[in-house]
Amino acid sequence: MAVVIEVNELTKRYGSKTAVDGLSFTVRPGRVTGFLGPNGAGKSTTLRMILGLDAPTTGTATVSGVPFHRHPRGLRHVGALLDAGQVHGGRSAAAHLSALARSNGIPRRRVGEVLQEVGLAEVANRRIGGFSLGMKQRLGIATALLGDPPVLMFDEPVNGMDPEGVLWVRRLFRRLAHEGRTVFLSSHLMSEMENTADDLVVIGRGRLVAAEPLRDFAARGTGRSVVVATPQAAELAAVLTAAGASVEPEGSAGAEKLAVTGLPADRIGALALRNGIRLDELTTRTASLEAAFMELTADSVEYLAGQHR
Numbered sequence: 001m002a003v004v005i006e007v008n009e010l011t012k013r014y015g016s017k018t019a020v021d022g023l024s025f026t027v028r029p030g031r032v033t034g035f036l037g038p039n040g041a042g043k044s045t046t047l048r049m050i051l052g053l054d055a056p057t058t059g060t061a062t063v064s065g066v067p068f069h070r071h072p073r074g075l076r077h078v079g080a081l082l083d084a085g086q087v088h089g090g091r092s093a094a095a096h097l098s099a100l101a102r103s104n105g106i107p108r109r110r111v112g113e114v115l116q117e118v119g120l121a122e123v124a125n126r127r128i129g130g131f132s133l134g135m136k137q138r139l140g141i142a143t144a145l146l147g148d149p150p151v152l153m154f155d156e157p158v159n160g161m162d163p164e165g166v167l168w169v170r171r172l173f174r175r176l177a178h179e180g181r182t183v184f185l186s187s188h189l190m191s192e193m194e195n196t197a198d199d200l201v202v203i204g205r206g207r208l209v210a211a212e213p214l215r216d217f218a219a220r221g222t223g224r225s226v227v228v229a230t231p232q233a234a235e236l237a238a239v240l241t242a243a244g245a246s247v248e249p250e251g252s253a254g255a256e257k258l259a260v261t262g263l264p265a266d267r268i269g270a271l272a273l274r275n276g277i278r279l280d281e282l283t284t285r286t287a288s289l290e291a292a293f294m295e296l297t298a299d300s301v302e303y304l305a306g307q308h309r
Protein backbone atom coordinates (compact mmCIF):
# COMPACT_ATOMS: atom_id res chain seq x y z
CA MET A 1 0.00 0.00 0.00
CA ALA A 2 1.26 3.48 -0.86
CA VAL A 3 2.81 5.61 1.84
CA VAL A 4 1.08 8.98 2.08
CA ILE A 5 2.64 10.74 5.06
CA GLU A 6 6.34 10.12 5.51
CA VAL A 7 8.31 11.47 8.42
CA ASN A 8 12.02 10.90 8.23
CA GLU A 9 14.48 11.55 11.07
CA LEU A 10 12.45 14.59 12.05
CA THR A 11 13.88 16.73 14.86
CA LYS A 12 12.66 20.02 16.34
CA ARG A 13 14.56 21.95 18.98
CA TYR A 14 13.33 25.02 20.80
CA GLY A 15 16.51 26.41 22.38
CA SER A 16 17.82 23.62 24.59
CA LYS A 17 14.46 21.79 24.53
CA THR A 18 14.15 18.93 22.03
CA ALA A 19 10.43 18.61 21.30
CA VAL A 20 10.78 16.03 18.51
CA ASP A 21 13.81 13.79 18.42
CA GLY A 22 14.81 11.83 15.30
CA LEU A 23 11.26 10.69 14.57
CA SER A 24 10.56 8.43 11.56
CA PHE A 25 7.24 6.80 10.62
CA THR A 26 4.82 6.38 7.73
CA VAL A 27 1.05 6.69 7.46
CA ARG A 28 -0.94 4.78 4.83
CA PRO A 29 -4.26 5.33 3.07
CA GLY A 30 -7.49 3.45 3.75
CA ARG A 31 -6.75 3.19 7.46
CA VAL A 32 -7.21 5.24 10.58
CA THR A 33 -3.81 5.83 12.16
CA GLY A 34 -3.71 7.00 15.75
CA PHE A 35 -0.86 9.30 16.84
CA LEU A 36 -0.54 8.66 20.51
CA GLY A 37 1.63 10.01 23.28
CA PRO A 38 1.45 11.50 26.76
CA ASN A 39 1.04 15.28 27.13
CA GLY A 40 4.07 17.14 25.83
CA ALA A 41 5.32 14.14 23.82
CA GLY A 42 5.63 16.23 20.66
CA LYS A 43 2.47 15.30 18.72
CA SER A 44 1.31 18.83 17.90
CA THR A 45 4.83 19.90 16.95
CA THR A 46 5.10 16.93 14.57
CA LEU A 47 1.71 17.69 12.98
CA ARG A 48 2.70 21.33 12.54
CA MET A 49 5.90 20.28 10.78
CA ILE A 50 4.01 17.88 8.48
CA LEU A 51 1.74 20.81 7.58
CA GLY A 52 4.67 23.17 7.00
CA LEU A 53 3.60 25.48 9.85
CA ASP A 54 6.87 24.90 11.69
CA ALA A 55 10.26 24.28 10.11
CA PRO A 56 12.11 21.14 11.26
CA THR A 57 15.54 21.67 12.83
CA THR A 58 16.63 18.59 10.84
CA GLY A 59 14.86 15.83 8.93
CA THR A 60 11.93 15.88 6.53
CA ALA A 61 8.17 15.39 6.43
CA THR A 62 6.32 14.84 3.17
CA VAL A 63 2.72 14.35 2.11
CA SER A 64 2.34 12.23 -1.04
CA GLY A 65 6.05 12.65 -1.65
CA VAL A 66 6.14 16.46 -1.46
CA PRO A 67 6.81 18.80 1.50
CA PHE A 68 3.44 20.36 2.32
CA HIS A 69 4.46 23.98 1.62
CA ARG A 70 5.24 22.99 -1.96
CA HIS A 71 2.00 21.10 -2.38
CA PRO A 72 0.20 22.20 -5.53
CA ARG A 73 -3.27 21.38 -4.21
CA GLY A 74 -2.96 22.57 -0.58
CA LEU A 75 -6.29 22.30 1.29
CA ARG A 76 -7.72 20.19 -1.50
CA HIS A 77 -5.09 17.55 -0.82
CA VAL A 78 -4.70 17.74 2.97
CA GLY A 79 -7.42 18.81 5.38
CA ALA A 80 -6.38 19.47 8.96
CA LEU A 81 -7.82 20.39 12.32
CA LEU A 82 -5.13 21.68 14.65
CA ASP A 83 -6.57 24.06 17.21
CA ALA A 84 -10.37 24.36 17.08
CA GLY A 85 -10.25 27.46 19.30
CA GLN A 86 -8.26 29.47 16.78
CA VAL A 87 -11.07 30.72 14.57
CA HIS A 88 -12.33 34.28 14.17
CA GLY A 89 -15.21 34.50 16.68
CA GLY A 90 -16.96 37.42 14.96
CA ARG A 91 -17.80 35.51 11.80
CA SER A 92 -20.55 33.01 11.20
CA ALA A 93 -19.65 29.37 10.46
CA ALA A 94 -20.90 29.79 6.88
CA ALA A 95 -18.90 33.00 6.32
CA HIS A 96 -15.75 31.40 7.75
CA LEU A 97 -16.03 28.37 5.45
CA SER A 98 -17.02 30.49 2.43
CA ALA A 99 -13.91 32.65 2.80
CA LEU A 100 -11.73 29.54 2.97
CA ALA A 101 -13.47 27.98 -0.02
CA ARG A 102 -12.96 31.15 -2.07
CA SER A 103 -9.25 31.49 -1.27
CA ASN A 104 -8.59 27.81 -2.00
CA GLY A 105 -10.53 27.47 -5.23
CA ILE A 106 -13.10 25.15 -3.65
CA PRO A 107 -16.67 25.20 -5.06
CA ARG A 108 -19.13 27.22 -2.91
CA ARG A 109 -21.57 24.29 -2.65
CA ARG A 110 -19.07 22.44 -0.42
CA VAL A 111 -19.85 24.91 2.42
CA GLY A 112 -23.43 23.69 2.77
CA GLU A 113 -22.39 20.08 2.30
CA VAL A 114 -19.78 20.06 5.06
CA LEU A 115 -21.99 22.03 7.48
CA GLN A 116 -24.64 19.38 6.95
CA GLU A 117 -22.08 16.61 7.35
CA VAL A 118 -20.88 17.84 10.76
CA GLY A 119 -24.35 18.68 12.07
CA LEU A 120 -23.95 22.48 12.08
CA ALA A 121 -26.37 23.34 9.23
CA GLU A 122 -28.89 24.85 11.64
CA VAL A 123 -26.38 27.19 13.23
CA ALA A 124 -24.60 28.06 9.97
CA ASN A 125 -25.36 31.78 10.37
CA ARG A 126 -24.60 32.08 14.07
CA ARG A 127 -21.40 33.76 15.26
CA ILE A 128 -18.62 31.25 15.98
CA GLY A 129 -17.81 33.22 19.16
CA GLY A 130 -20.93 31.76 20.77
CA PHE A 131 -20.07 28.15 19.87
CA SER A 132 -19.24 25.57 22.54
CA LEU A 133 -15.87 23.80 22.27
CA GLY A 134 -17.64 20.72 20.85
CA MET A 135 -19.26 22.88 18.16
CA LYS A 136 -15.91 24.49 17.37
CA GLN A 137 -14.43 21.02 16.97
CA ARG A 138 -17.22 20.17 14.53
CA LEU A 139 -16.49 23.38 12.62
CA GLY A 140 -12.79 22.47 12.56
CA ILE A 141 -13.69 19.08 11.13
CA ALA A 142 -15.91 20.80 8.54
CA THR A 143 -12.93 22.99 7.59
CA ALA A 144 -10.73 19.92 7.16
CA LEU A 145 -13.37 18.26 4.95
CA LEU A 146 -14.05 21.38 2.85
CA GLY A 147 -11.64 20.57 0.02
CA ASP A 148 -12.77 16.91 -0.07
CA PRO A 149 -9.12 15.95 0.51
CA PRO A 150 -7.67 12.43 0.35
CA VAL A 151 -5.49 13.15 3.41
CA LEU A 152 -6.89 14.26 6.77
CA MET A 153 -5.09 15.14 9.99
CA PHE A 154 -6.77 15.95 13.29
CA ASP A 155 -5.10 17.07 16.55
CA GLU A 156 -7.10 15.86 19.59
CA PRO A 157 -10.39 15.98 17.66
CA VAL A 158 -12.71 14.78 20.42
CA ASN A 159 -11.63 17.32 23.06
CA GLY A 160 -14.72 18.99 24.46
CA MET A 161 -17.18 16.73 22.65
CA ASP A 162 -20.09 15.08 24.41
CA PRO A 163 -20.48 11.27 24.23
CA GLU A 164 -22.81 11.51 21.25
CA GLY A 165 -20.24 13.69 19.47
CA VAL A 166 -17.47 11.22 20.25
CA LEU A 167 -19.47 8.36 18.71
CA TRP A 168 -20.28 10.47 15.67
CA VAL A 169 -16.66 11.44 15.13
CA ARG A 170 -15.48 7.83 15.44
CA ARG A 171 -17.96 6.72 12.79
CA LEU A 172 -16.89 9.61 10.56
CA PHE A 173 -13.19 8.66 10.79
CA ARG A 174 -13.97 5.03 10.01
CA ARG A 175 -16.03 6.08 7.00
CA LEU A 176 -13.35 8.44 5.70
CA ALA A 177 -10.77 5.63 5.91
CA HIS A 178 -13.20 3.22 4.27
CA GLU A 179 -13.44 5.66 1.36
CA GLY A 180 -9.70 5.15 0.90
CA ARG A 181 -8.54 8.36 2.55
CA THR A 182 -5.56 8.68 4.85
CA VAL A 183 -6.77 9.55 8.35
CA PHE A 184 -4.18 10.57 10.96
CA LEU A 185 -5.39 11.66 14.39
CA SER A 186 -3.59 12.50 17.59
CA SER A 187 -4.63 11.83 21.13
CA HIS A 188 -3.12 11.48 24.57
CA LEU A 189 -5.82 8.95 25.48
CA MET A 190 -5.43 5.32 24.53
CA SER A 191 -9.12 4.70 25.19
CA GLU A 192 -9.97 7.02 22.29
CA MET A 193 -7.93 4.97 19.88
CA GLU A 194 -9.13 1.59 21.01
CA ASN A 195 -12.34 1.76 19.00
CA THR A 196 -11.15 3.90 16.12
CA ALA A 197 -7.59 3.24 14.98
CA ASP A 198 -6.26 0.45 12.77
CA ASP A 199 -2.63 1.47 13.18
CA LEU A 200 -0.76 3.30 15.91
CA VAL A 201 2.23 5.59 15.98
CA VAL A 202 3.19 5.98 19.64
CA ILE A 203 5.70 8.59 20.80
CA GLY A 204 7.16 9.63 24.13
CA ARG A 205 9.48 12.58 24.77
CA GLY A 206 9.69 13.24 21.05
CA ARG A 207 10.90 9.73 20.24
CA LEU A 208 9.21 6.82 18.53
CA VAL A 209 7.98 4.15 20.95
CA ALA A 210 6.01 1.96 18.51
CA ALA A 211 4.59 2.06 14.98
CA GLU A 212 2.43 -0.96 14.22
CA PRO A 213 -1.13 -2.25 13.90
CA LEU A 214 -3.18 -1.63 17.04
CA ARG A 215 -3.66 -5.39 17.40
CA ASP A 216 0.10 -5.99 17.62
CA PHE A 217 0.53 -3.11 20.05
CA ALA A 218 -2.07 -4.57 22.40
CA ALA A 219 -0.32 -7.95 22.33
CA ARG A 220 2.90 -6.29 23.55
CA GLY A 221 1.44 -5.39 26.92
CA THR A 222 1.92 -7.38 30.10
CA GLY A 223 1.56 -11.05 29.22
CA ARG A 224 -1.55 -13.07 29.54
CA SER A 225 -2.42 -14.32 33.01
CA VAL A 226 -5.15 -16.53 34.39
CA VAL A 227 -7.08 -15.65 37.51
CA VAL A 228 -8.21 -18.60 39.63
CA ALA A 229 -10.47 -18.60 42.69
CA THR A 230 -10.42 -21.70 44.87
CA PRO A 231 -10.99 -22.55 48.53
CA GLN A 232 -7.79 -24.64 48.31
CA ALA A 233 -5.41 -21.87 47.30
CA ALA A 234 -2.25 -23.14 48.98
CA GLU A 235 -2.71 -26.61 47.53
CA LEU A 236 -3.35 -25.32 44.02
CA ALA A 237 -0.41 -22.91 44.22
CA ALA A 238 1.89 -25.83 45.04
CA VAL A 239 0.57 -27.94 42.15
CA LEU A 240 0.88 -25.08 39.63
CA THR A 241 4.33 -24.04 40.78
CA ALA A 242 5.49 -27.66 40.44
CA ALA A 243 4.16 -27.58 36.86
CA GLY A 244 6.31 -24.54 36.06
CA ALA A 245 3.83 -21.67 36.51
CA SER A 246 4.39 -18.60 38.63
CA VAL A 247 1.65 -17.81 41.07
CA GLU A 248 0.83 -14.54 42.84
CA PRO A 249 -1.92 -14.21 45.42
CA GLU A 250 -4.42 -11.39 44.81
CA GLY A 251 -7.92 -10.35 45.84
CA SER A 252 -9.06 -9.49 49.35
CA ALA A 253 -9.31 -11.49 52.57
CA GLY A 254 -12.10 -14.04 52.29
CA ALA A 255 -12.05 -13.76 48.48
CA GLU A 256 -8.46 -14.69 47.72
CA LYS A 257 -7.55 -15.45 44.17
CA LEU A 258 -4.40 -16.56 42.41
CA ALA A 259 -2.95 -14.81 39.37
CA VAL A 260 -1.16 -17.47 37.34
CA THR A 261 1.29 -16.87 34.52
CA GLY A 262 3.06 -19.49 32.45
CA LEU A 263 0.15 -21.96 32.08
CA PRO A 264 -3.03 -21.65 30.02
CA ALA A 265 -6.49 -21.94 31.62
CA ASP A 266 -7.21 -25.43 30.27
CA ARG A 267 -3.98 -26.83 31.76
CA ILE A 268 -4.75 -25.22 35.12
CA GLY A 269 -8.26 -26.72 35.06
CA ALA A 270 -6.90 -30.18 34.21
CA LEU A 271 -4.26 -30.04 36.98
CA ALA A 272 -6.88 -28.94 39.53
CA LEU A 273 -9.20 -31.78 38.53
CA ARG A 274 -6.44 -34.37 38.71
CA ASN A 275 -5.56 -33.18 42.23
CA GLY A 276 -9.13 -32.97 43.49
CA ILE A 277 -9.03 -29.18 43.87
CA ARG A 278 -12.29 -27.26 43.50
CA LEU A 279 -12.24 -24.17 41.27
CA ASP A 280 -14.79 -21.39 41.72
CA GLU A 281 -13.42 -19.18 38.94
CA LEU A 282 -11.01 -19.56 36.02
CA THR A 283 -10.58 -16.44 33.88
CA THR A 284 -7.99 -15.57 31.25
CA ARG A 285 -6.96 -11.94 31.49
CA THR A 286 -5.37 -10.24 28.50
CA ALA A 287 -3.47 -7.01 28.88
CA SER A 288 -5.55 -3.99 28.04
CA LEU A 289 -4.36 -1.48 25.48
CA GLU A 290 -4.21 1.09 28.24
CA ALA A 291 -1.77 -1.13 30.15
CA ALA A 292 0.39 -1.63 27.05
CA PHE A 293 0.46 2.14 26.47
CA MET A 294 1.35 2.96 30.07
CA GLU A 295 4.04 0.32 30.12
CA LEU A 296 5.66 1.37 26.87
CA THR A 297 5.59 5.08 27.57
CA ALA A 298 6.37 4.93 31.29
CA ASP A 299 9.99 5.93 30.72
CA SER A 300 9.05 8.76 28.45
CA VAL A 301 6.36 10.58 30.37
CA GLU A 302 7.61 14.12 30.66
CA TYR A 303 5.85 15.23 33.80
CA LEU A 304 5.34 12.72 36.56
CA ALA A 305 3.14 13.80 39.43
CA GLY A 306 5.13 16.10 41.67
CA GLN A 307 8.33 15.51 39.84
CA HIS A 308 9.92 17.14 36.81
CA ARG A 309 12.35 14.78 35.14
Ligand SMILES: Nc1ncnc2c1ncn2[C@@H]1O[C@H](COP(=O)(O)OP(=O)(O)OP(=O)(O)O)[C@@H](O)[C@H]1O
Pocket residue numbers: 014017018019037038039040041042043044045046188
Ligand atom coordinates in the same frame (compact mmCIF):
# COMPACT_ATOMS: atom_id res chain seq x y z
N1 LIG B 1 7.02 27.16 20.54
C1 LIG B 1 7.58 26.42 21.49
N2 LIG B 1 8.59 26.88 22.24
C2 LIG B 1 9.18 26.14 23.19
N3 LIG B 1 8.81 24.88 23.51
C3 LIG B 1 7.79 24.36 22.81
C4 LIG B 1 7.12 25.09 21.78
N4 LIG B 1 6.15 24.28 21.26
C5 LIG B 1 6.21 23.12 21.96
N5 LIG B 1 7.19 23.16 22.89
C6 LIG B 1 7.56 22.07 23.81
O1 LIG B 1 7.76 20.91 23.05
C7 LIG B 1 7.26 19.77 23.72
C8 LIG B 1 6.25 19.06 22.83
O2 LIG B 1 5.07 19.83 22.71
P1 LIG B 1 3.81 19.40 21.86
O3 LIG B 1 2.77 20.46 22.03
O4 LIG B 1 4.23 19.06 20.49
O5 LIG B 1 3.35 18.07 22.60
P2 LIG B 1 2.00 17.24 22.48
O6 LIG B 1 2.39 15.82 22.41
O7 LIG B 1 1.18 17.80 21.38
O8 LIG B 1 1.32 17.51 23.88
P3 LIG B 1 -0.19 17.78 24.30
O9 LIG B 1 -0.88 16.46 24.27
O10 LIG B 1 -0.03 18.31 25.70
O11 LIG B 1 -0.72 18.78 23.32
C9 LIG B 1 6.66 20.26 25.03
O12 LIG B 1 7.61 20.10 26.05
C10 LIG B 1 6.43 21.73 24.76
O13 LIG B 1 6.51 22.45 25.97
